[in-house]
Amino acid sequence: MEYLQSYHCLLCYLLLALRDPALCAKEITVSPANPVVKVGDAVTLICETTCTQGKPHWMILDESDVTQNTTKNRSYLHIAAVHPNHEGKYTCTAEKCRKQKKETIQLRVYSFPVPVLSTVPENPVSGQPFKVKCTLTNVYHGDYDTVEMLLSHLERLETEHSKNCNDDRFCDHTWSSKDQMGTSKTDYQCETNLTIGPNSFTEKARLAIYFQGDAGDDYNDPRSTAMSPEQMETQTSEPVSTEGKGQVEASSSTTTAMVALGSTVGFLSILCFLVRLIKRSKRKSPSSGPENHPDGC
Incomplete structure (x- = not known):
């Protein structure tokens, strides 16, 4: 087979040397060459020809969900949503070509979701x-x-x-x-x-x-609403002595009473001092006689 391909290439070069390149050129080409399409995806197959009089055309068995658009030298086969029924061989033809009459490709379909x-x-x-x-x-x-x-x-x-x-x-x-x-x-x-x-x-x-x-x-x-023993120990308050609280309250009451008593004694001392000053003033007065009565304070 390799020897035949080598002889074919050699023949093409000889023909090109004779200025007839059309005999060695591929008259029909299709793309993509090996289409592999995921289920649900879209695909477009393209067929192109170099024949001056040949118009390409895709040969399909079921055209219900397949569209084909053809220009002078190209034909587009479009499938909007591929499914397993689309899998198989697709052939493009150009009848008026002198040498190559058709080209076939294999469309592969697969489905491979995320695990x-x-x-x-x-x-x-x-x-x-x-x-x-x-x-x-x-x-x-x-x-x-x-x-x-x-x-x-x-x-x-x-x-x-x-x-x-x-x-x-x-x-x-x-x-x-x-x-x-x-x-x-x-x-x-x-x-x-x-x-x-x-x-x-x-x-x-x-x-x-x-x-x-x-x-x-x-x-x-x-x-979690549960608490560990460490958390419970941390959040526990220190116990308060009732006896100590009573002593503090008693001490506070005593202090208040002493302050009140001190204020009363001070007031009486001032009052007594004023009374004594008034009496001394009366003894020194000429119209007044000697005071025989006691001080009163």
Whole structure:
């Protein structure tokens, strides 16, 4: 085969030397050459010809949801939402070309969603075994395509794989780990890969697991109404002595009484001093006789 290709190229160069390049040029070309389209996406196939009299045209069996627009030397085949029924070969023709009459391409369709991670049981308990599951739903691909999965937690985990397909070749894949164990928050990751010929598609998912029944987490959880013994000791008030309180109140009453008594004694002393001054003034007066009566203070 390689020798035939070499002789063909040599013949083309000889023809070009004879100034007849049209005999060696490819008269019909289509693009993209190897279309691989996801379910639900749109695609446009383009057919172009170099034939001066040839008008390109796509040969399709069902035109209900496919549109085709053709110009002088190009034809556009447009599919708005691809589904598995669109998968197959598409041929473009140009009848008036001298050498090449048609060109065919293979349209590949696939469905590859993002994986979903979950645990069994749904809420793992600290110190008790649980399993991690990585699930792909509604996967669609060809018979010779491959789907691979990597479930990891610090390192790759061993898994068991199960597959269930319907009549339309849409399949559900589930990978389950062996028993796991944990006591504090931890992460798991699932990486899935779909290979279609030279094309490869990758989707990833991550799951953070919080365990129930961890005493340390309960004490540190701000949403918890329970309190640790340390918190209770910190928030307990110091006891107050009733006896001491009575002594303080008695001392306060005594002080108040002493202040009142001092004020009364001071007032009486001032009053007595004024009375004595008045009496002395009367004794010194000439009209007044000697005072024989006692002082009175």
